[in-house]
Amino acid sequence: MTATNQALDGDRPPPVRPVFSVETCKEICHLLSDLPMSIIGFVYTLFMISVGLGLSVTVVGLPLLACGLWGSRQLGRFERGRARLLLGVGVEEPTPLPGPQRAGGFLAWLWASLRDPVAWRSALYELVRLPWGLLAFTVALVGPIVLWPVLPYVVRALANVDRALVRGLLSPSDALERRIAELESDRGVVVDTAAADLRRIERDLHDGAQARLVALAMGLGLAKEKLLEDPEAAAAMVDEAHGEVKLALQELRDLARGIHPAVLTDRGLDAALSSVASRCAVPVRVQVDLPARPAEAIEGIAYFTVSELLQNVSKHAGARSAAVEVWRSGDRLLLRVSDDGRGGAKASGAGSGLAGLMERLDAVDGVFVVESPEGAGTTVTAELPWRDRTPAGPAAPTAARSVRRS
Missing domain, CATH: 3.30.565.10 (Histidine kinase-like ATPase, C-terminal domain)
Incomplete structure (x- = not known):
């Protein structure tokens, strides 16, 4: 090879990524499907918001809007799956919204659904994606004809915009979502622990000090009856009752220490x-x-x-x-x-x-x-x-x- 040929070889640009590589084909499929999916999402979201807000002055308006937001959540879930499959965007699923029973009743569920940030971000995603979906679809459709030499780079740039939209609007706010789930779980633990402690205190009182005090009252009643007839037996019963009082006081002290010891406070x-x-x-x-x-x-x-x-x-x-x-x-x-x-x-x-x-x-x-x-x-x-x-x-x-x- 001559020096001139070697110089020409060294001046050649790096090879372009194959147009029909697996990654490029997946990105083109995503861009081509953007338009039909954006039309479906835009029409659904616009109809849901307009009908729900328009009927909000009636009994069915807010529940209808809450159901529409639940549908937006499902559209967002589908879009995350599509982006995960075709764009390789690893977006985690947000925390599920609790149902009416777990949320504390229908009104609590309705209020939580209307304030659901995941659903509102999904609705915003569907509204802003229509013009972008039209542009991406057009470029992906005519690109192989007029943009063939640079098609892989154009497709990658368009797909990166889609990735940014998915991450920005459909990705859960990890810290907030995780914290909400932890707080819901911790609240249940605190409630269960408090209930268990109350049951323990009730059981200790019923089986311990209360039972002992009942026996003490009965013993003192019998001693009172025998006071004139048999003073010695009455005195013995009073001595026994005195011992029961000491045991009851000790049990009450132990119970109080189990609730909150005075030495800790002092x-x-x-x-x-x-x-x-x-x-x-x-x-x-x-x-x-x-x-x-x-x-x-x-x-x-x-x-x-x-x-x-x-x-x-x-x-x-x-x-x-x-x-x-x-x-x-x-x-x-x-x-x-x-x-x-x-x-x-x-x-x-x-x-x-x-x-x-x-x-x-x-x-x-x-x-x-x-x-x-x-x-x-x-x-x-x-x-x-x-x-x-x-x-x-x-x-x-x-x-x-x-x-x-x-």
Whole structure:
């Protein structure tokens, strides 16, 4: 090859992508289908909005508009699938709109449907796409005749506009959609937890203190009747009733501690967790290092989390010792409860206490991690969002302190 030929070869442009490559053919199919789909979507959306808003002063107007918006959601779903198949746009599906029963009734569902941002964005997509669909269809149809040398590049540019429209108007706002779904789930967890706590308190009162107080009243009534006939028997019955009073008072104190211990309100996590540790079946080292007290709600969740974990240590771990550590890191409150027991604890499964704790912490944007290899003890680490205590609450800081129960 001569030098002149070599120079000519070096000046040649890079090869053009084949006109009929798989990607180009898919993009052309999408552009050709834009016009019929945009006509269908535009007519449906315009009819839906005009009829729904026009009849909004009547009983059927708003429900009809809500149903029309549901249809817009379905059109958006179809368009996301078409873009996913022909353009390779990986757009996730938005969170489904809850039905009337889950939303809390027909009116709540109607209001949620009328405010549905996904449906309104889909309707906007159908309205603005008609002129663009006409242009894209025309170029894709006549392009192979007049634009053959640059057809792959023109098709790619037009398809990129379609991709931008899909991502901009049909893509869910990931953070917002995910947050809505999390809040709906967390609300259910909070409601279920509160109901379970109320049932537990009712059961404890009915089976414990209430039953004991009923027996006490009956015993005192019998003692009153025997007071003149048999003073010694009456005195014995009064002594027995005195013991029942002490037991009832202890049960009420335990119940009140289970609802919210006074030591937590008065002295904070350090003293409250030390009190819990003193009732554990094994020696527990408690170390609390907090510059100040967190908000009352966060403090209460931390207390009950550690309390339930230490109960698990007493009942199931088979441990010789345990440790509780509490500290602050940035805007998070961290807890760690560890033991040297048999391990093998699972945070999953129906009825699992650890699973219940995980759900409770998740409801306040917390994190719950269980490390429990067989035969090597268990370490549970929990994170809670740090929220400053309100000025009305006790403001005394909690100094770092380490105590040990032996």
